[in-house]
Amino acid sequence: MSDAAEQIPLSGPELGEREEELVLDVLRSGRLSLGPMGERFERAFAEFLGVDDAVAVSSGTAALHLGVRQLGWGPGDEVLTSPFTFVASSNCLLYEGAKPVFVDVDPVTLNIDVEAAAAAVTEKTVGLLPIDIFGWPAAWPELEALAERHGLGVLQDSCEALGAIDSEGRMVGTRGNFSTFAFYANKQMTTGEGGMIVPTDPDAAARLRSERNQGRAIDMGWLDHDRLGFNYRLSDVAAAIGLAQVEKLPRLLEKRAAVAAAYGERLAVAPRIAAPMAARGNEVRSWFVYVVRLADEVDRDAVILRLRERGIDSKSYLPSVHLFPHIAALGYREGQFPIAEAASAQSLALPFFPQMTEEQIERVCTELAAAVDATRRGPR
Ligand SMILES: Cc1ncc(COP(=O)(O)O)c(C=O)c1O
Incomplete structure (x- = not known):
């Protein structure tokens, strides 16, 4: 950094x-x-x-x-x-x-x-x-x-x-x-x-x-x-x-939604990064975290390391719980829930809080796009 x-x-x-x-x-x-x-x-x-x-x-x-x-x-x-x-x-x-x-x-x-x-x-x-x-x-x-x-x-x-x-x-x-x-x-x-x-x-x-x-x-x-x-x-x-x-909850929720919208605008055109949806029909998300899904060819964990080097916290979000030892002991194993496991492998939580500034959002998106490009596997 x-x-x-x-x-x-x-x-x-x-x-x-x-x-x-x-x-x-x-x-x-x-x-x-x-x-x-x-x-x-x-x-x-x-x-x-x-x-x-x-x-x-x-x-x-x-x-x-x-x-x-x-x-x-x-x-x-x-x-x-x-x-x-x-x-x-x-x-x-x-x-x-x-x-x-x-x-x-x-x-x-x-x-x-x-x-x-x-x-x-x-x-x-x-x-x-x-x-x-x-x-x-x-x-x-x-x-x-x-x-x-x-x-x-x-x-x-x-x-x-x-x-x-x-x-x-x-x-x-x-x-x-x-x-x-x-x-x-x-x-x-x-x-x-x-x-x-x-x-x-x-x-x-x-x-x-x-x-x-x-x-x-x-x-x-x-x-x-x-x-x-x-x-x-x-x-x-x-x-x-x-x-x-x-x-002040209504205002806190509005601010979170505004940060999410600012992220969404910037990431809509970013290759290999799928932004989360805000609403669908009557359904409306309450923004807790901002979790993007990286394309399969991107090395998500390398992206996290690269972002950390540049002063940006991010986190793999979330591991599938059936693979934790105390729960796997009930008889669960890898491969049983492929959709959940694929999400666990490629999801990434970005910095997200109500008082986030446009500059911070911009910096995260720029660094994320660069990290995704730098860490993707396969021919260029
Ligand atoms: C989906 C879900 N369930 C349960 C909890 C547990 O909440 P707490 O950490 O307050 O015990 C959390 C919060 O971290 C959560 O995200």
């Missing part, structure tokens, strides 16, 4: 005075957990989504784990899910002894292929755990119909898709099954670490609030516990950041 070149990171949260103000309110109140800020955050989040209630937890993984428990999935149960995802969605099944059964993804959306899922249903199948990968909405109406046909539960991993719109024009996470969101620092909104689960009804909400708090029933005293629970509480300091972020 030349001395003058500024490092362009992969992601970065946009935090400001409102976050500082609300965090300070919490610190001055002395109510650092289970205080009013947590409730304010939950209400504001539910309002943004247009649902009755939402339960804040310590991470997206915690939200998924509680969802698996609410659906009663456990030993002997099989749940259909996507191999092209972050490992948390499969891990949360393993926590409860349920088996993730993978089906390949749609080559365009990279979300679970509905026909493949329908073909994979057996008498052991109890549920679906689809993911809205990279903020693109899964085929929710079709998945819902499939679940209904076979009496399956649905746990929605929308951890990457807050604000996405599905093919029926509905905001992702509002369909009446358990849906989950995550607030790690690279997400559309952040609490540092944190997550949210949208319950199906008030009883489920009460159970979730109990299980995130060591199984304490809402109307019981501090040290009375009537079920197994966890410490999945979100601190009020984190909730304060979350409230400030929800307040």
